[in-house]
Amino acid sequence: MTLDKYGTGQDPYCYPETHILRNRLGIQNDALLAQAERDLSEIAASQIDFSLPPYDLAYLKQIHQTLFLDVYDWAGDLRTIDISKGSTRFCNVSRIEPEADKIFCAMGQQAWFEDWERPQLVRAMAVHFGDLNMIHPFREGNGRAQRILFEHIIVNVGFEISWWAVEACPRRPTIAGGGGGEGPKCGP
Numbered sequence: 001m002t003l004d005k006y007g008t009g010q011d012p013y014c015y016p017e018t019h020i021l022r023n024r025l026g027i028q029n030d031a032l033l034a035q036a037e038r039d040l041s042e043i044a045a046s047q048i049d050f051s052l053p054p055y056d057l058a059y060l061k062q063i064h065q066t067l068f069l070d071v072y073d074w075a076g077d078l079r080t081i082d083i084s085k086g087s088t089r090f091c092n093v094s095r096i097e098p099e100a101d102k103i104f105c106a107m108g109q110q111a112w113f114e115d116w117e118r119p120q121l122v123r124a125m126a127v128h129f130g131d132l133n134m135i136h137p138f139r140e141g142n143g144r145a146q147r148i149l150f151e152h153i154i155v156n157v158g159f160e161i162s163w164w165a166v167e168a169c170p171r172r173p174t175i176a177g178g179g180g181g182e183g184p185k186c187g188p
């Protein structure tokens with residue numbers, strides 16, 4: 001049996017005997033699908049309008065749907081299977097909504113970080129981003145959807161973010177960060 005990249009066995013989201021996600025484009029090659037995802041989600045990202053808070057799981061689902069509607073039938077839908085990556089297990093399917101609601105509620109209780117100083121904002125964004133990443137609400141595309149969500153939160157309070165510097169960092173520390181790791185060591 002072919003295992004998918006999350007180690008779930010034959011994933012119902014994938015083409016039989018492969019780890020390639022079923023997609024609207026009929027692509028059954030990893031590299032080509034990854035490139036199509038990147039290209040189409042970059043175009044779609046430019047069509048996402050900024051909205052003021054409050055933000056919630058429905059807002060994140062809307063972002064995900066816009067990003068991946070041309071690629072996946074399930075764009076914007078919460079995943080229906082439990083997944084893991086390496087030794088990291090993501091949130092159980094039955095807990096996705098309640099756990100995401102806790103994170104959005106906590107951010108709302110902080111008035112969406114209005115009037116926060118940059119150092120405190122950066123720390124809070126890192127914690128909430130990591131927590132939401134551990135929920136991993138979608139089968140694929142979580143990081144891209146989250147980056148847009150957090151960009152909206154950050155822009156709303158008068159700051160900007162450039163994900164280019166973040167992208168230069170290895171992805172593994174993001175996952176490790178959810179388990180109490182130190183997070184990425186990038187830059188000087």
